[in-house]
Amino acid sequence: MKKLHAPHLLRSECYIDGSWQQSDSGSTIAVTNPSTQSLIGHVPSMEKAEANRAIEAAYRALPSWRDTPAQDRATILRRWFNLIIGHQDDLASIMTAEQGKPLAESKTEITYAASFIEWFAEQAKRTYGDTIPSKSKGSRLITIKQPVGVCAAITPWNFPAAMITRKAGAALAAGCTMVVKPASQTPLSALALAVLAEEAGVPDGVLSVITGDSSEIGKAFTSSQLVRKLTFTGSTKTGAALMRDCANTIKKVSLELGGNAPFIVFDDADLEAAAEGVIQSKFRNTGQTCVCANRIFIHDTIYEKFTHLLAAKIAELKVGDGFEPDITQGPLINIEAVEKVESLLADATSKGATIAVGGRRHAKGGTFFEPTLLTEATSDMQLAQDEIFGPVAPLFRFQNEAEVIAMANDTEYGLAAYFYSRDIGRIWRTAEALECGMVGINTGIISTETAPFGGIKQSGIGREGSHEGIEEYLESKYLNLSGL
Numbered sequence: 001m002k003k004l005h006a007p008h009l010l011r012s013e014c015y016i017d018g019s020w021q022q023s024d025s026g027s028t029i030a031v032t033n034p035s036t037q038s039l040i041g042h043v044p045s046m047e048k049a050e051a052n053r054a055i056e057a058a059y060r061a062l063p064s065w066r067d068t069p070a071q072d073r074a075t076i077l078r079r080w081f082n083l084i085i086g087h088q089d090d091l092a093s094i095m096t097a098e099q100g101k102p103l104a105e106s107k108t109e110i111t112y113a114a115s116f117i118e119w120f121a122e123q124a125k126r127t128y129g130d131t132i133p134s135k136s137k138g139s140r141l142i143t144i145k146q147p148v149g150v151c152a153a154i155t156p157w158n159f160p161a162a163m164i165t166r167k168a169g170a171a172l173a174a175g176c177t178m179v180v181k182p183a184s185q186t187p188l189s190a191l192a193l194a195v196l197a198e199e200a201g202v203p204d205g206v207l208s209v210i211t212g213d214s215s216e217i218g219k220a221f222t223s224s225q226l227v228r229k230l231t232f233t234g235s236t237k238t239g240a241a242l243m244r245d246c247a248n249t250i251k252k253v254s255l256e257l258g259g260n261a262p263f264i265v266f267d268d269a270d271l272e273a274a275a276e277g278v279i280q281s282k283f284r285n286t287g288q289t290c291v292c293a294n295r296i297f298i299h300d301t302i303y304e305k306f307t308h309l310l311a312a313k314i315a316e317l318k319v320g321d322g323f324e325p326d327i328t329q330g331p332l333i334n335i336e337a338v339e340k341v342e343s344l345l346a347d348a349t350s351k352g353a354t355i356a357v358g359g360r361r362h363a364k365g366g367t368f369f370e371p372t373l374l375t376e377a378t379s380d381m382q383l384a385q386d387e388i389f390g391p392v393a394p395l396f397r398f399q400n401e402a403e404v405i406a407m408a409n410d411t412e413y414g415l416a417a418y419f420y421s422r423d424i425g426r427i428w429r430t431a432e433a434l435e436c437g438m439v440g441i442n443t444g445i446i447s448t449e450t451a452p453f454g455g456i457k458q459s460g461i462g463r464e465g466s467h468e469g470i471e472e473y474l475e476s477k478y479l480n481l482s483g484l
């Protein structure tokens, strides 16, 4: 890793109740660089007991944090935002070292991560209730907003910082306290954020970050009577199991799960812009995002032209270690991810697809994979149903609007969708007909703190970011003031 300006950001202890702690057993998890497989450091391998201590600390911290005026909570969050931005280079270096994404992408993620803290610092002051016209003269009906309480968050490795701040920013702004368990592949970014939260003056117990055995910590979160909400980003399989486990204590859940985004290019589209949109959507984070284009539908009359355009752009992508200059594609997170991509490609080619660009492990070795363009993909192939989570762009053919909308919706997922068209009628029809939570129209990038992020169907429950995000951490309390 590059030498850090602030070496104290790199921690090997967890942050519980305002203090830095090892696991009770003393056991640790090794954190390695997916690009070089070299060891970066160790973090504690915590289990149920430590998770319960963090939950109890969050419970003790709740009354005082909940009663802190929103303006003061906002000031602390604003300081956290400033510190994150002030340490952007170091945080990006830590992220590239443990996650593999190109340094420029890590810097962008830090800006994105910080934006949620800034946004929710502002939203903290705007948790308005309602006044409701009463049916009787002598009463007034009012709602007030109150924090849900202690929250637990489980986050993935693909966005090691932003998936934490998108949750913690909203929770803390609302007056909730939170315990975060980051992914075991990328815990160092999470701990570095905790260092800065401490420096910003987030009180003890309000935000704890624990690393370790996901199943044990998950059980502590889901079974605790003190935890009132669980928020999770990751696979649909794990999200469904967590939701089942939350049923016994009737917790609120927010789930941001897998996707299978369609990306449709109609025959009236600006093809150059659409090809660029595919690059942005498909190849961001080497294809490892839940909103990556997974199935790219091209109208039959422009299929060959578009294939050539896209192939030329894919050939320009540069694979390598994220710290090397001009790299656009880092490694995949682990060898299982490479094997999954290979298996999806083998299935697709056995059913008639053709590899137009790439298609193999990269000559650099390790978990590097060639950016790949696959043509003549069809709906019977496994990749039409599974999240690829890798740098493979499969092109499907379609003949008309009704057909492609049916194909796009033929999935259990419903997170993001994209399409390119210049026809205003078609734009409205398609946007309304797509079964998903987010639609990129003539753009391949939709993520911003100002808009609601989330899905329907098996892509999850709830929205993050935007003015809706804070509502997920608030309860509405109705007051009936009578006898007036």
Ligand SMILES: NC(=O)C1=CN([C@@H]2O[C@H](COP(=O)(O)OP(=O)(O)OC[C@H]3O[C@@H](n4cnc5c(N)ncnc54)[C@H](OP(=O)(O)O)[C@@H]3O)[C@@H](O)[C@H]2O)C=CC1
Pocket: 154, 155, 156, 157, 158, 181, 182, 183, 184, 185, 212, 213, 214, 215, 216, 217, 218, 219, 233, 234, 235, 236, 238, 239, 241, 242, 256, 257, 258, 259, 289, 290, 387, 388, 389
């Ligand atoms: N929606 C999204 O953004 C993401 C989707 N995925 C999809 O999931 C696939 C598998 O990736 P994977 O990393 O295994 O995803 P997981 O959903 O298993 O992991 C995400 C988070 O959940 C934790 N976790 C795993 N199992 C449990 C459990 N039983 N109880 C509580 N927490 C748990 C992980 O912890 P730990 O790391 O310690 O095991 C991590 O913090 C990917 O190929 C991709 O298709 C993956 C990541 C993000």
Ligand SMILES: O=C(O)CCCC(=O)O
Pocket: 156, 158, 159, 162, 163, 233, 234, 288, 289, 290, 291, 447, 453
């Ligand atoms: O892939 C994910 O886990 C979703 C985060 C990506 C984004 O916010 O754009």
